[in-house]
Amino acid sequence: MSDDRRKPYPFDEFEPAWQKRWDDEKTFRTPNPGDADFDASKPKFYVLDMFPYPSGSGLHVGHPEGYTATDIIGRAKRRQGFNVLHPMGWDSFGLPAEQYAIKTGQHPRVTTEANITTFKRQLKSLGFGYDWDREIATTDPEYVRWTQWIFIQLYNSYFDEEAQKAKPVSELEGKGWSREQIDAVRLAFIHEAPVNWSPDLGTVLANEEVEEWKAKGHTVERRPLRQWMLRITKYAQRLIDELEPLDWPEGIKLLQRNWIGRSEGAEVHFDLEGHQVTVFTTRPDTLFGATYMVLAPEHPLVAEITTDAQKSAVEEYVAACASKSDLDRGDLNKDKTGVFTGAHAINPVNGEKIPVWIADYVMMGYGTGAIMAVPAHDERDFEFAKKFELPILQVVQPKGDEDWQGYTDHGTAVNSGFLDGLPTAEAKAKIIEWLESEGKGVRKIQYKLRDWLFSRQRYWGEPFPLLWDKTTGEHTTIPESELPLLQPEMEDFKPTGDPRGPLVKATDWINYSDQFERETNTMPQWAGSCWYYLRYCDPGNNESFIGQEVESYWSGGTDSKGIVDLYVGGTEHAVLHLLYARFYHKVLNDLGHLSTNEPFKKLVNQGLILGEDGRKMSKSFGNVVNPDDVVRDYGADALRLYEMFMGPLEQVKPWQMKGVEGISRFLARVWRVAFELNQAGEWERSSKIQDVPCDDKALLKVVHETIKKVTEDIEKMSFNTAISQMMICTNAFTAADVVPLKEFTQLLHVLNPFAPHLSEEIHARLGGAEPLSESAWPAHDESALIESEIELVVQVNGKLRDKITVAKDAPKEEIEAAAQAAPKVQEQTEGKTIRKIIVVPGRLVNIVAN
Known part of the structure; x- marks a missing residue:
């Protein structure tokens, strides 16, 4: 819409005025327990948006969809008598700001604060009813303080298997446990792990970040590095069980369950050139069909067992695999690759020698880094065996007439010695009993979930509140009184190639004392984004990350299923963010800091808003629509209403400017019911x-x-x-x-x-x-x-001639009289004799005349 066109109603005059009034009067401020204006008699409602990462490009029109939905609900609930908590803040640590700092030399904090200013202006221009007094950013020093405090709680805790909850490690100290024993069970622990290392970025990348940064031209390779980890695997079963009562989409629950990946089966021990290698299998009943073994290329035994004849081929393959991500390697559709090591293992059930290969579809991060391959009844093993001409032995007879090759379902054991003739369930039970009695395996429940890799080699992240003893090599936390620990001031943010990260250059900062030096890794962006919903409740508290009385009120009592009543965001966070937040929450609940064991009662995922070309909005496609332009031309209300009118919230929908124009015309009709233009061109x-x-x-x-x-x-x-x-x-x-x-x-x-x-x-x-x-x-x-009147069709000789309105309970005689009196009926019956009048109650009257 050009600026010289008269707007259909003067939104450009009053929208900014109302936004300023809401700001000045703090209309949407929500008091807390203890505040003078707090009304404890009101029920609470906590509605939350997944808070944004403030990028340099600002919002596009896809972002406000979820924000508008929560704003509508928050405004309505507030007027229905609820204390509504509807906050907004910023997930403000992140690699993009650091990369910009590397290119320009501008401190990431300057970039981040400028981006926040843009995002905040845009959100305010849409009239969202946020309580801006509760605004937080994960980069705020006070917020960093409590993020680091939470890490210290994790560091000082272990998981009690019997109680199935976290407890302080001080309990173990009281039981005489050694320092080495305690370090081995801490929820935050040090571990050398294979990671996605990018030499030119100078940091470790999460699996889900690999493709993005490789697409931008950066190299990524697999490398074992010393990393801080969080022992989320201890909560695997609770993360499954305690998911069930939540009001979440079933699809999201399924994604979480699949990511955790609970499997029941057995661990089986194979002899391999004088070593014992353990594999986990969900189908121990197929053990007689294991015709080869596969190790992960990075398995520690590979170099030792490889024969001289295969050494060069194995080393070349291992090097090639180092540059692949877990996602690349786990792709079911990719061509299978692998190399024979020259070594053989012994199948424990029949004593047969089977060849040992390495292949990239087996990874150290999953299971034991070794599998028994049963190609007759596993799709990947079957394809691998066909390609490399390895034996394929049927050990399961399908229930029907299906082909046994590649058959993975239950059936009857064949070619399996003492298991022959048994259905799968019975064969499983019998082989596990045999393995345990022979000392060759044990019953096992396993999870696909891996411990949380918590280290990053970045400047722009929370420093770990940890110290290393220069003499003993032991680690410990800094005193809580020294929190927050902020990054040192630096001018050069470029990666050094040193896997300890760019903080290695801050030598004075690292050197804590003659005895101790600081940890140079920083925490991932997840560290702050996994608990922000708690800090919103009590952002000004200097004594605790959330006060007990405040937490109790916003949680709604100990029988509550979560503190947040409604959480709205995109499906891109369906697994990791939600899983990590649930883990944090459960640990803090176990330790007595929270009264609920789940963070989010109800979850709703809004659908993606596509560009007008039907593709995802992206600068590279040139199809991004800036909300500033829409607000300028049509007003904030038109943008808000259009995004809600496009279709059900959960659906994927294409943006259409014609749709905005249509909504603008509707709002103009509402305006023109109330006002009309006078001769001076003013609305009266x-x-x-x-x-x-x-x-x-x-x-x-x-x-x-x-x-x-x-x-x-x-x-x-x-x-x-x-x-x-x-x-x-x-x-x-x-x-x-x-x-x-x-x-x-x-x-x-x-x-x-x-x-x-x-x-x-x-x-x-x-x-x-x-x-x-x-x-x-x-x-x-x-x-x-209540309908007091009804409309009836009136026919003359079966043809529609008129309609009448009568009382819903009008007697037949009154209906007949009204029908005969209808003007168009009189035209058709004039000069004729009415022979019959038929009344069909609630529907019609038919007059027969000739």
């Missing part, structure tokens, strides 16, 4: 608006239908259908000769959470003394919805 109150009782029953019915439906649809998050109903109501007002002020105001009440600027402005101009945001939510009148 419409003569249709009158402060009189509504005697139009049909109009009254539409209004109360709208109140009822919008209220119910907000609760169901069916925002598009709520908007459709408000359009119907607006059309009814537009068609009316008189618009009763009371009933029109009720439309403004329910429109308010969707289009807060327009509704507040109209309400104020029509004399509303109290802002809609401060007034109670309207209740519908059930009696107004």
